[in-house]
Amino acid sequence: MTRETAGLRAPTSEPGADVVPTGRHAHHRRRIALVVAVGLAVLAALCLTSLAVGARGLTVGDVWQGLTHPGDASRASIIVWDLRMPRTALALVVGCALAVAGVLMQALTRNPLAEPGLLGVNSGASFAVVTAITLFGATTIDRYVWFALLGSALTAAFVYVVSVRRTHRGDQARLVLAGAALSASLGACTGIVTMFHTSTFSSYRFWVIGSVADRGGEVVGRIAPFVAVGLLLALLSGPALNALVLGDEQATALGARLPLVRVVAFASITLLCGAATAAAGPIAFVGLVVPHVLRRLVGVEQRLLLVLSALVGPALVLAADIVGRVVARPGELEVGIVTAFVGAPALLALLLSRRAA
Amino acid sequence: MTDTTRSNLPTASPSTGFPPTSFLPAGHLRCRLPGNRSLLVHRRSAVTVAVAAALALLVATLTVLTGAYEITPGGVVSTLFGGGSGTDRFIVWEQRLPRAVAALLVGVALGGCGAVFQSVARNPLGSPDIVGFTTGAASGGLVMILVVGSAGSQSVLVGTVAGGALAAVTVVLFTLRRGLGGDRLVLSGIAVGAMLAALNDYLISRAPIEAAETAKAWQYGSLNAIGWRPVVPLAVSLALAVPVTLALARSLRALELGDDAAAGIGLGVTATRVTALAVGVFLAGAAIATAGPIGFLALAAPQLAGRLSRAPGIALGPSMAVGALLLAVADLLAQRLLSPFQIPVGLLTAAVGGAYLVWLLTRAPRREGARGAR
Known part of the structure; x- marks a missing residue:
């Protein structure tokens, strides 16, 4: 009973604030604390590993040496600050953006399989970027990030229109299939454009497969404002998302202003996916895997999911990037390939468990 | 499913009475064959086949007559009848003609295999692209080209058929508990397809640069620079497989009524299904080994053919003709679009076909097949 009360009150008031903590609540809180603690520890360890692992391995001592002596001409310092720090930071920002966008999309479409990569939003952004570079010569991220936002906005709007028309559960597959078809179509268009202008795109191979390598130090700074605004909007819409997932009628009854919530969440998805794709190319499955794992661990409170996915998403992308550096020595495997290897079986497992399908 | 098909079943009107000659279902023609046999032909399907085949031949002729190389259409015709210079003969006989023929044949194969797959799955979305067959075939071909290191047409054929069949079987195994008609088929296909696509990217990124370029060009699906060598085996395969496929049409039509009904009218259900799948896999493998995995054609051709012919149930012949067109x-x-750059045709079909599928999904009401298992 107490749980139900808390769930219903969540949209309008602090959850559990006026509910006497029972044993289950205390257990739940401990669990959340544990997830946060483990998440932070893993993330820190991954950051260190990401600085140390690569074509040239560094010991922890080297990394420390390099970290504490920025601007030093030593090899460790150059590797750490010029090569691995930018990609680590980029992986963190991109992972954060994609995972939060996944939570938002699943709540907005009420479809547990919704995900910006799977539904074509990232493909839309990357096609827009490629078009912008070809037609308008927008070769710096400052300029093409706007096109990425436009592309992700258009595809997100499309996905939303499709999902609104099919609200009942049986149509989950239809939305995913429409997204996959859209994704395939836009991917093929991107392929045609990049093949046609091979010389222009020789350094932009990551717009077919997502990658965080060799993007330079300034890229993170350029997309950070967009991601920050996107995250802020996501957190603002959090309370109302709890109402939204219950269905339109119930959400309205609970006092949520649905059009406003939808617009805010939509803007947030657009900013997060557009910025992430402009920086790293299309990366799929992060927004699918992270919310599902978290839901199993901490339940369905949307604000909690949003905050924790901003912690677990970066860990997943960073781990994928490190794995990509290790498994294909001396070359590297793009992070988008690794997330697909992790995410596609996760999607299958979801389908096989009765909960989703 | 049964609701829609029942209305299309042949019905004898009570007034005409028994003589079987009056048992003609609406929209059908009876062709008299020698030996006191007759063949029931769906009129609109026959017209669709004729028109699509004529248009396909027209387009193929246009492909042969025009092009980047400076030669007049009259020059092409005289070259075809033995005239022209050495270069003319090379361009027309060794480049344009095999390419046009290959496009027609691969189209026939993909249209046919799409129709067979969709019919067996009793799901209008159960095409090779969606059940993971196409991506699996690409993986198989890439393994042959990059890992085994033999890019010959036979080994690629073996690789594509094995890879495609393996992927499709995996997807089907994941969906068996709920039946093939369900959404799970589609979703598992997408999941397995995504995994295999990642595998393909991995294989290509691990290969030496020259092999990677070959493999990449093949992976997109393209008829660029195709010669007679791969076309001849394809033609032979189709000469064998197409009659078998057409002969299966009646059994497949019965199978679409449901296993019980099909068994009730005396059909060997499992045998039919296995034969049909084998033929479908063979057709897809032959097409993919020739041109690489060409996306969404096997999905779109039967859909369009069904709409054009309004045939009750499976439209095998129209699918093949529409596929060729x-x-x-x-x-x-x-x-020609970005000439002189040659777009790999697989990318073009994926771009257009994907958009077509999106359009189908967003506007059409939920189809019966997808509801089947629910």
Whole structure:
């Protein structure tokens, strides 16, 4: 009973604030604390590993040496600050953006399989970027990030229109299939454009497969404002998302202003996916895997999911990037390939468990 | 499913009475064959086949007559009848003609295999693209080209058929508990397809640069620079497989009524299904080994053919003819759109076909097949 009360009150008031903590609540809180603690520890360890692992391995001592002596001409310092720090930071920002966008999309479409990569939003952004570079010569991220936002906005709007028309559960597959078809179509268009202008795109191979390598130090700074605004909007819409997932009628009854919530969440998805794709190319499955794992661990409170996915998403992308550096020595495997290897079986497992399908 | 098909079943009107000659279902023609046999033909399907085949031949002719190389259509015709210079003969006989023929044949194969797959799955979305067959075949081919290191047409054929069949079987195994009609088929296909696509990217990124370029060009699906060598085995395979497929049409039509009904009218259900799948896999493998995995054609051709012919149930013949027409047009566009750059035709079909599927999904009401298992 107490749980139900808390769930219903969540949209309008602090959850559990006026509910006497029972044993289950205390257990739940401990669990959340544990997830946060483990998440932070893993993330820190991954950051260190990401600085140390690569074509040239560094010991922890080297990394420390390099970290504490920025601007030093030593090899460790150059590797750490010029090569691995930018990609680590980029992986963190991109992972954060994609995972939060996944939570938002699943709540907005009420479809547990919704995900910006799977539904074509990232493909839309990357096609827009490629078009912008070809037609308008927008070769710096400052300029093409706007096109990425436009592309992700258009595809997100499309996905939303499709999902609104099919609200009942049986149509989950239809939305995913429409997204996959859209994704395939836009991917093929991107392929045609990049093949046609091979010389222009020789350094932009990551717009077919997502990658965080060799993007330079300034890229993170350029997309950070967009991601920050996107995250802020996501957190603002959090309370109302709890109402939204219950269905339109119930959400309205609970006092949520649905059009406003939808617009805010939509803007947030657009900013997060557009910025992430402009920086790293299309990366799929992060927004699918992270919310599902978290839901199993901490339940369905949307604000909690949003905050924790901003912690677990970066860990997943960073781990994928490190794995990509290790498994294909001396070359590297793009992070988008690794997330697909992790995410596609996760999607299958979801389908096989009765909960989703 | 049964609701829609029942209305299309042949019905004898009570007034005409027994003589079987009056047992003609609406929209059908009876062709008298020698030996006191007759063949029931769906009129609109026959017209669709004729028109699509004529248009396909027209487009193929256009492909042969025109092009980047400076030669007049009259010159092409005289070259075809033995005239022209050595270069003319090379361009017309060794480049344009095999390419046009290959486009037609691959289109026939893909249209046919799409129709068979969709019919067996009793799901209008159960095409090779969606059940993971196409991506699996690409993986198989890439393994042959990059890992085994033999790019010959036979080994690629073996690789594509094995890879495609393996992927499709995996997807089907994941969906068996709920039946093939359900959404799970589609979703598992997408999941397995995504995994295999990642595998393909991995294989290509691990290969030495020259092999990677070959493999990449093949992976997109393209008829660029195709000669007679791969076309001849394809033609032979189709000469064998197409009659078998057409002969299966009646059994497949019965199978679409449901296993029980099909068994009730005396059909060997499992045997029919296995034969049909084998033929479908063979057709897809032959097409993919020739041109690489060409996306969404096997999905779109039967859909369009069904709409055009309004045939009750499976439209095998129209699917093949429409497939040939679609690929002939797509290849002509792929050659000319950004000339002199040659777009791999597979990318063009994926771009257009994907958009077509999106359009189908967003506007049409939920189809019966997808509801089947629910």
